[in-house]
Amino acid sequence: MAHRKRTVQLHFMVTEHERELIRQKMEQLGTNNLGVYLRKMAVDGYIVKLDLPELRELLSLLRRTSNNINQVARRVHQTGNVYDTDLEDILQKQEAIWAGVNEILARLNEVS
DSSP, rough: TTTEEEOOOOOOOOOOOHHHHHHHHHHHHTOOOOOHHHHHHHHOOOOOOOOOHHHHHHHHHHHHHHHHHHHHHHHHHHHHOOOOHOOOOOOHHHHHHHHHHHHHHHHHHHOO
């Protein structure tokens, strides 16, 4: 034991569900050694970090659109009138949202 290569012990908690997922992945790899599996995944596993500024812009656009729709709905309930300019504004924002979605999908396809 004094000549151990690995001298630092790590400890972390998981839920029963997470433990089962780990077990299933270990089974897919054909290993039953938890230490080897976790070490390999921690050292050589992939980290995926998506930084899509288009996604932030899309979320902002979705928020603004939903706010506009809520305002129009309130006005319709109060007055009983629907204005063409309101509907046109909502349609333009929806088109911008779809353009953003398509741009994000195109970028994701480039990555994969």
